[in-house]
Amino acid sequence: MRVNGIPNVRTCIAPLKNDIKVEIQGKYANLPDAKFKENPVKTIDIDILVVGAGPAGMCASIEAANQGAKVLLVDENPCVGGQLIKQTHKFFGSKHEKAGTRGIQIAKDLENELKELEKKGEVTVLLDSTVIGYYEGKGKKYKFGVLKRYGYEGILHEIDCKSVIFAVGAMENMLLFPGNDLPGVYGAGAVQTLMNVYGVKPGDKVIMVGAGNVGLIVSYQLLQAGIQVDRVVEAVPIIGGYHVHAAKLRRCGVPIYTSYSIKEVYGDGKVEGAVVVKLDKNWQPVKGSEEKVDCDTICLAVGLTPSTRLLSQVGVEMEFVPEAGGFVALHNNSMQTTVKGVYVAGDSSGIEEASTAMIEGKIAGVSAALQLSYDKKAKTLKKQYIAELERLRDGPFGEKPRVAKNKIKKLLEKKHV
Amino acid sequence: MYSYEKTGILSKKDLKLPSKKQLEKGVAIIECVQEIPCNPCVDSCPVNAISMKDVNAPPIADYDKCIGCGKCIGICPGLAIFLTKIKDNKALITLQYEFLPIPEVETKVKALDREGNVVGKAIVKKVVKEGKTMVIAIEASADLAMDIRNIRVDS
Ligand SMILES: Cc1cc2nc3c(=O)[nH]c(=O)nc-3n(C[C@H](O)[C@H](O)[C@H](O)COP(=O)(O)OP(=O)(O)OC[C@H]3O[C@@H](n4cnc5c(N)ncnc54)[C@H](O)[C@@H]3O)c2cc1C
Ligand code: SF4
Ligand code: SF4
Numbered sequence: 001m002r003v004n005g006i007p008n009v010r011t012c013i014a015p016l017k018n019d020i021k022v023e024i025q026g027k028y029a030n031l032p033d034a035k036f037k038e039n040p041v042k043t044i045d046i047d048i049l050v051v052g053a054g055p056a057g058m059c060a061s062i063e064a065a066n067q068g069a070k071v072l073l074v075d076e077n078p079c080v081g082g083q084l085i086k087q088t089h090k091f092f093g094s095k096h097e098k099a100g101t102r103g104i105q106i107a108k109d110l111e112n113e114l115k116e117l118e119k120k121g122e123v124t125v126l127l128d129s130t131v132i133g134y135y136e137g138k139g140k141k142y143k144f145g146v147l148k149r150y151g152y153e154g155i156l157h158e159i160d161c162k163s164v165i166f167a168v169g170a171m172e173n174m175l176l177f178p179g180n181d182l183p184g185v186y187g188a189g190a191v192q193t194l195m196n197v198y199g200v201k202p203g204d205k206v207i208m209v210g211a212g213n214v215g216l217i218v219s220y221q222l223l224q225a226g227i228q229v230d231r232v233v234e235a236v237p238i239i240g241g242y243h244v245h246a247a248k249l250r251r252c253g254v255p256i257y258t259s260y261s262i263k264e265v266y267g268d269g270k271v272e273g274a275v276v277v278k279l280d281k282n283w284q285p286v287k288g289s290e291e292k293v294d295c296d297t298i299c300l301a302v303g304l305t306p307s308t309r310l311l312s313q314v315g316v317e318m319e320f321v322p323e324a325g326g327f328v329a330l331h332n333n334s335m336q337t338t339v340k341g342v343y344v345a346g347d348s349s350g351i352e353e354a355s356t357a358m359i360e361g362k363i364a365g366v367s368a369a370l371q372l373s374y375d376k377k378a379k380t381l382k383k384q385y386i387a388e389l390e391r392l393r394d395g396p397f398g399e400k401p402r403v404a405k406n407k408i409k410k411l412l413e414k415k416h417v
Numbered sequence: 418m419y420s421y422e423k424t425g426i427l428s429k430k431d432l433k434l435p436s437k438k439q440l441e442k443g444v445a446i447i448e449c450v451q452e453i454p455c456n457p458c459v460d461s462c463p464v465n466a467i468s469m470k471d472v473n474a475p476p477i478a479d480y481d482k483c484i485g486c487g488k489c490i491g492i493c494p495g496l497a498i499f500l501t502k503i504k505d506n507k508a509l510i511t512l513q514y515e516f517l518p519i520p521e522v523e524t525k526v527k528a529l530d531r532e533g534n535v536v537g538k539a540i541v542k543k544v545v546k547e548g549k550t551m552v553i554a555i556e557a558s559a560d561l562a563m564d565i566r567n568i569r570v571d572s
Contacts, residue, residue, distance in 0.1 A: 246421075252533050
């Protein structure tokens, strides 16, 4: 969408103001002219542009800078960390991925590493800044438009870079049911942001839809915020998330209904309750099993879809891979897409975890640096990171990403024999 | 399919429980049975009492090696480790607690089982703050040693 002439705006998170002009946009955007907001365009020339400062983007920036490349890290939020800043729980994994440390603390540790590199002039971090589009660059360079916000004012930056790493994360999925547009129906990630970043209580009594790790963790954090979680409903016959997360919730007295779904949500202008229903083995509602539950909040934790709009604008080859969460950019094990110098890492390359996002970021960072001939042990590090990634994906919970990444590899081979 | 995959609740059959003697010494009971990519408990143990084939395998506690130091309790991201000691017909259970208010030593709290049901009373014996994590030791009746897995503090 285009808002006030600015292309590629995620309207769902843009601040609402009077008299803004919202338009539907075609695939390619025109670069807003130099008189944009009456401020001149600033130009930055850099080796590597990293889009998104979540775990993947932060690690990519640190690794590439450590190899000697000059890096610009851009994020639309006022602080670095991506999803990590709202994850108040301790992370799994092993020592290398800071297991046993809370996500929010991992974000702080990575931020400190970035600050050190910033002091040395290796990395520049541009916050409150959205990469709004890709434009044709000259020679071997890529050109991106970045809008940096100063309050309600914005300054347009033109970034010329030799290489770009997309670590733009993912977006939450919605579910179709009557009443899903009532205020009080949220995505679980949105609820987590409200509670843990802004300190706002989303409601008083919640039904959580989805018993994957996100649903289980956010339910627990709702309890920690003093909010009642009436139940978790899950359409699949078994709990998808880790047993230890489910156990934490159960021992607080929250029931988990597997083979259940939400039929509709009702209320006058806002959520006042929901009808939950049992599902048979063909996923069909069991007649007579409907139950009305009073609540003021419905929280949907039904998966994520990789963010890929900028990638498709650049023109990388995309394929639909269900196990990866939707359309993803084909990439090799250096995390390079089908366009040379364009890399992808983290949830944007297939939905997974922060621990794997960090390693993918590291791989993309060293690979991009290596391609630009920055090499201080880069080859050894790359091998080490690739092995680490495989080790983490080895268990049954790593099956889905394993399948996804194998499919991506096969599709890539098929197209480029 | 294991029933805990549907319910989220382990039964004692899913666990390898310590002997009476081991319980008198005080040991860490680990309620983490799935293959998940996680292993900080292994690294935290000073006497190598927790072993794991690889990072995805479930942890196995060696109750003979365990010295009951409690180092593994606070590090566990799954809040799945319960240090349990039985002495003079009382159970001393040490667990992670992540809610407010933080109880004070000697306060009475409700003792909850794996399903969140109140199964008895407990007295807080020790509160240790490890960073942002509370590790709390409670005393309850010995026959509830294998059932109590949470507490509720009345504010
Ligand atoms: C509730 C919940 C619990 C989780 N728990 C765990 C866990 O225990 N362990 C674990 O390993 N993982 C966990 N995860 C998953 C983990 O958070 C994600 O996999 C991880 O954050 C992905 O990292 P990322 O860097 O790819 O993306 P993100 O962290 O989403 O970061 C992407 C960043 O890019 C920015 N961005 C996007 N587009 C643009 C643009 N055009 N311009 C500028 N900036 C842009 C976004 O603002 C964001 O800051 C959890 C997720 C959720 C929702
Ligand atoms: S209580 Fe101490 S000795 Fe026993 S398993 Fe835990 S860390 Fe090891
Ligand atoms: S630290 Fe906790 S969750 Fe992780 S493997 Fe050990 S017992 Fe399981």
